[in-house]
Amino acid sequence: xxxxxxxxxxxxxxxxxxxxxxxxxxxxxxxxxxxxxxxxxxxxxxxxxxxxxxxxxxxxxxxxxxxxxxxxxxxxxxxxxxxxxxxxxxxxxxxxxx
Numbered sequence: 001x002x003x004x005x006x007x008x009x010x011x012x013x014x015x016x017x018x019x020x021x022x023x024x025x026x027x028x029x030x031x032x033x034x035x036x037x038x039x040x041x042x043x044x045x046x047x048x049x050x051x052x053x054x055x056x057x058x059x060x061x062x063x064x065x066x067x068x069x070x071x072x073x074x075x076x077x078x079x080x081x082x083x084x085x086x087x088x089x090x091x092x093x094x095x096x097x098x
Contacts, residue, residue: 029090043084047074 036042057063
């Protein structure tokens with residue numbers, strides 16, 4: 001399998017470039033193909049893994065319940081999500097379209 005370096009080709013597609021050009025308010029930031037430190041989802045999963053550490057599950061349903069409970073706990077605590085976004089150093093409040 002061939003490994004690609006740099007920006008993924010899908011980000012350079014003509015349709016995307018055209019869409020960007022037609023919408024001045026849109027800010028596009030090109031990220032490296034693998035950048036977990038820039039992906040707030042990675043921080044969310046880290047919180048979930050930490051909460052589930054040292055747990056044993058008898059069934060897949062038990063695992064599913066615990067996973068859903070932890071995701072819901074995070075969802076109900078916006079400061080946790082804000083922290084995951086802040087850790088990326090990316091803008092939390094993108095510009096509002098006109």
